[in-house]
Amino acid sequence: MSLAAWVRRARTPAPAPVAREVAFLEPADLFDLEIKDDPEASPVLCCTGDPVGAAAFNALWLKRIAASGRYAAAVSVRGQGGTPAAAGGVEARAHDVVQAAVAVPRQTVLIGHREGASWAALAAGRYPAAGLVLVSPRQFPKQPPKPVGEPPVLLVVSESEAQSKEAQAVTDAYGVAPLTFAGSPDDVFKGAAAEGLLDAVLSWLAPKQ
Amino acid sequence: MQEYSSQAAYDRGEAVCVIGAGASGLIAVKNLRENGFEVDCYERDTVLGGLWNPQNQHSPLYPNTHLVTSRSQTEIPDFPMPDDWPDYPSATQMLTYLTSYAKHFGLSEHIWYGSEIAAVEPVEGSRFEVIVKPAAGNAARRLRYAAVIIATGHHWAPNLPSYPGQDQYRGTVLHSSQLKDASRLRGKHVLVVGGGNSGVDLACEAAVNAAGCVHSVRRDTWHLPKYLGGEPADYALNRLGARPKFLRRFLTDRLLNGPARLAARMGIEVPGRGPGGEEPVRNGRYLEHVGDGSIRRRGEVARFDGYDVAFADGTEMRPDLVVFATGYRPQITCVAAPLLGVEGTGGTPQLMARMFSPKSQTLAVAGLVEPGVGVLPIVHWQTHAIARWLQVRKSDPERAKNFRDQVQSETTGQADGPGAASPRHRLAVDAEEYLASLARIIDTLEQEPAK
């Protein structure tokens, strides 16, 4: 974030605070001796535009991320899942993501799905994410902020979206080519396609952070 | 520093040395690491957090210290405080915050505790040799760095006045930093000397705990409550900065009218049109205590006499306890004075843009300003600029030149800033102007160079 952007924000009313629902899983919680907590690996924080919020990641994502040795978390922004609704548009939701990110014990990767990708991108303009992963972004800001601390960015879209305007816009904004996965962009939480997608994300993360 | 043996120095190559692990040092380490530098941070104490850590041997915290700046104006720009914290967090919360910042960004592994830096000496070109004060019986360690950032704070050397007869005074005298526990005030007639934030906070503590409180103030300053117009005062005033100039003056006057009238009623002559650059006092309770008589204001102390204290207005009192809330002297002893632009002994550093050494391109000081608003955001942008500069200095001669020109022009005229009038306020800057200056400096490092 630029100094000018911060000056503007410090003069803008902060969104009303809400008690956010956060789900998390640590590698040790899996009770599997094969799985080692990797203190070098960045934690991962997920969010999605799906109204169920954090709970969407319970079936597969959190377990799989934790099994890779990482602290895994997901947040429900205002109005999703167990987080009460409160005033504020995308900026307030991005604020919820930033607040969840600073509560993660270490510098975290942000993964956003659908509208969640937009919130994660806005959040990465204020918080130095260890990495930014955008999965099938929707309603993406026209000019997303430059991510603070220049984290690596990954764009993942379904094959059907590969040529979409949205994917093209994100590619242009960050200068990254999309990775594609088979299956529906709204159905990334369980099933074989979801597992394939998640493994691709985790292996992209592995050598970098 | 000949007293240290000439043991060979360990060369740390391109690494940068940060001195001090208070808020400023931690922010410096984080921003340097984010820009790809290897960093060694040396902290003389055994804990991080600097003055916010009561375990720090010299901590200046006094009973019930709370922030005087509000949360949104105090938090580090890229690491907000939890939004369920109060508008004005306590010293304990501030330490929790700094600790979680250090943990979040893995800063601790770069900090060497119990390592006081005794000296920083320029060697071969732009490099520095740093001497770590030896623990008893050991040889001093010497290390070489590509650059040094000093973040040792300026609240460690109590500034004690000396009034006639003070040496023979028979009562108890403490500096604000020595009063750790409000129970020391209980049942006593207390004299608090000093009209800054510490003095005013302590007078309020005495108003509710002591048998009586007299508050001696030499010079009137702006008194702001912690809230204005239903919002934290610093935020409310900052927000007006977004308004057009002509409206702004009007709105500011309107916002400050109430507090100014109340202060006037209590006999406080407020200087100028607004708090401007000089640190205002931010305490909503003080004037009410003056109004209900639990704090009695006096002018300057004239002399001490046995058990008595006489004031300039001719009145006298016999306090059980005198608390000097007379601030601190900025003091950086580990570097030769000329490197910091200090003239004579005991002078204040004269830095380029209030952070760069006038003599060396690779020596900078973080946090040596009193902006009258939250300090941490200012230090964030200072250290962001320093880290970018250290990158650009070698790799990009064109930007480097623009940067040097800009810093030079930002420095010209800084001597007559808001603090010029009083020696105790030499570190004062007008926050809005200083941030604009930092923005211009950062632009030379990040924008396409202007042809």
Ligand SMILES: Cc1cc2nc3c(=O)[nH]c(=O)nc-3n(C[C@H](O)[C@H](O)[C@H](O)COP(=O)(O)OP(=O)(O)OC[C@H]3O[C@@H](n4cnc5c(N)ncnc54)[C@H](O)[C@@H]3O)c2cc1C
């Ligand atoms: C009572 C009080 C209240 C305040 N309230 C506010 C407020 O409400 N809002 C606000 O924004 N600011 C406030 N401040 C200002 C405060 O200075 C900053 O918030 C901030 O804590 C400054 O941090 P620092 O790292 O620059 O200095 P410090 O916290 O002083 O840290 C300096 C560190 O350097 C170490 N050190 C010193 N010399 C050496 C050496 N030679 N070698 C190695 N280590 C060394 C020290 O041990 C210390 O840990 C307040 C200050 C005081 C005294």
